[in-house]
Amino acid sequence: MASAVSIPSSSQPEPPMVHASNIFSIKELAESKGDSSLIPSTYHSISQLHHDDDDDDAEYLASSIPVIDFSHLTSHHPQTHTKAVQLLGKACAEWGVFMLTNHGIPEKLVEKLMEKSGEFHDLPIEEKKEFGDNKSPLEPIRHGTSFCPQVEKVHYWRDYLKANTFPQFNFPHKPPGYRDVAYEYSQKIRGLARKLLEGISESLGLASNSIIESTEFDSGHQVFVVNMYPPCPQPQLALGLPPHSDIGLLTLLTQNGVGGLQVKHHGKWVNVNPLSNSITVILADQLEVLSNGRYEGVLHRAILNNEETRISVVLVNGPALDKEIGPLAELLEKEKPLFKSMKYQDYFQFQQRTRLDDKNTLYEIRLN
Ligand SMILES: O=C(O)CCC(=O)C(=O)O
Numbered sequence: 586m587a588s589a590v591s592i593p594s595s596s597q598p599e600p601p602m603v604h605a606s607n608i609f610s611i612k613e614l615a616e617s618k619g620d621s622s623l624i625p626s627t628y629h630s631i632s633q634l635h636h637d638d639d640d641d642d643a644e645y646l647a648s649s650i651p652v653i654d655f656s657h658l659t660s661h662h663p664q665t666h667t668k669a670v671q672l673l674g675k676a677c678a679e680w681g682v683f684m685l686t687n688h689g690i691p692e693k694l695v696e697k698l699m700e701k702s703g704e705f706h707d708l709p710i711e712e713k714k715e716f717g718d719n720k721s722p723l724e725p726i727r728h729g730t731s732f733c734p735q736v737e738k739v740h741y742w743r744d745y746l747k748a749n750t751f752p753q754f755n756f757p758h759k760p761p762g763y764r765d766v767a768y769e770y771s772q773k774i775r776g777l778a779r780k781l782l783e784g785i786s787e788s789l790g791l792a793s794n795s796i797i798e799s800t801e802f803d804s805g806h807q808v809f810v811v812n813m814y815p816p817c818p819q820p821q822l823a824l825g826l827p828p829h830s831d832i833g834l835l836t837l838l839t840q841n842g843v844g845g846l847q848v849k850h851h852g853k854w855v856n857v858n859p860l861s862n863s864i865t866v867i868l869a870d871q872l873e874v875l876s877n878g879r880y881e882g883v884l885h886r887a888i889l890n891n892e893e894t895r896i897s898v899v900l901v902n903g904p905a906l907d908k909e910i911g912p913l914a915e916l917l918e919k920e921k922p923l924f925k926s927m928k929y930q931d932y933f934q935f936q937q938r939t940r941l942d943d944k945n946t947l948y949e950i951r952l953n
């Protein structure tokens with residue numbers, strides 16, 4: 586009798602099964618595998634090449650990602666400022682992602698940040714264990730792998746450090762010097778996010794302090810995420826992070842010169858190839874809620890390569906944790922709310938404990 590179970594041929598060994606909740610880090614697993622060219626089957630995200638959008642159109646789209654000049658936004662010259670606000674509004678409405686140039690963060694600081702971020706992930710496991718295991722998302726510092734291994738069917742080829750850096754600054758004291766660099770960077774990013782939120786309020790036809798006030802941004806929550814994606818022997822099968830939108834208002838991202846971020850635009854995955862010394866800004870869920878859907882949290886994902894370690898430093902800038910966020914009252918004078926209001930802390934904790942999948946967290950609060 587024919588058996589329903591297929592027996593793998595000897596030339597195609599079965600890939601190993603690894604549950605991410607049983608490993609401390611994918612970096613460690615990747616390094617321990619030596620020359621093995623098979624990744625665990627539990628990391629198989631996609632069965633077809635995910636570079637299927639590598640056509641001329643996607644390339645053209647990649648070069649069309651908007652660029653916002655921060656110095657124009659902060660200009661005291663009214664015409665320059667107004668034009669920059671218009672471009673910002675267009676970037677938010679049409680793309681949900683843009684590259685920020687002339688932002689004033691010194692290149693040297695970003696270089697140092699990347700160097701120290703690499704050193705952190707290179708620390709021996711024993712040194713990182715104190716931040717490990719599955720802690721509450723509100724724990725000040727967390728180290729882990731994948732996204733939320735306990736609830737995932739498929740795991741992701743990344744390790745992370747997450748630290749809540751505002752209103753209280755929490756950060757590891759090792760490697761030496763990392764904490765000081767991270768503090769300076771986190772403060773500078775908050776300043777940029779605040780100015781961008783003012784510009785975004787104006788672009789919605791509102792007073793510039795409208796979003797800042799309604800989110801109590803000056804005591805807003807900030808998470809400092811340091812993603813590390815080791816080279817993956819089968820990059821076409823796995824993902825660093827699956828398609829998702831971010832939780833906060835604005836995510837500001839820098840990377841170590843190795844690409845991997847893609848955004849979904851008009852149904853296509855588009856590579857984000859950041860201009861030198863720019864910061865990538867990603868619109869997140871809380872802005873979609875506040876703007877009552879005018880600006881959407883953009884879907885994005887992280888793809889892998891088999892040559893170089895990729896590091897991205899991602900600062901999630903959100904409302905104050907105890908603030909209830911719903912569509913802005915000024916926008917509801919002429920339209921119905923598209924989202925329920927929810928305390929940011931509840932939204933944050935829910936997202937961090939749920940399978941990362943498209944915009945599933947936002948759909949929980951969407952009104953029909
Ligand atoms: O590493 C990247 O480019 C994306 C990271 C990301 O989406 C995240 O940390 O939420």
Ligand SMILES: [Fe+2]
Pocket residue numbers: 829830831885
């Ligand atoms: Fe993200």
